[in-house]
Every structure is written in C-alpha cells, then in structure tokens.
Amino acid sequence: MKTLSKDIWLKATQHGNRYLLPQRFTKGNDPEKDRLYDACGYLVMEGEARWLQNPMAPGIELT
Secondary structure, three states: OHHHHHHHHHHHHHOOOEEEOOOOOOOOOOHHHHHHHHHHHHHHHOOOEEEOOOOOOOEEEEO
C-alpha cells in the first residue's frame, strides 16, 4: 500500500496537488477501487493529504 500511496502522491503533484478517485458506491464490489481509496486514506492518516469535500468528485488534496 505504501508504494501505491507514493504513486498517488506523485501523480497528485503533477496535477495541481489533487488526485481524483473513481466513484465507489459500495465498498467491496471492486477491489481495485478499494485499494485506491485505502491508499488515499493512508496519505490522509499520515497528514500528507486531506479528503476533498465534494461527493461528486471524490479525491484528495495534498497538504
């Protein structure tokens, strides 16, 4: 997960410090989306990012 989080962080730095996630309606239906959300959650827990507050465009913004 740390590697995926680093990849997301690098992509965010290239796109205005934001990384948008695909919408996920329920957890567990798509393992790939779950991995992305978990990796972004890791960045948020580490204090390197915060969740965007727009439910139509879920994602993170680097802090």
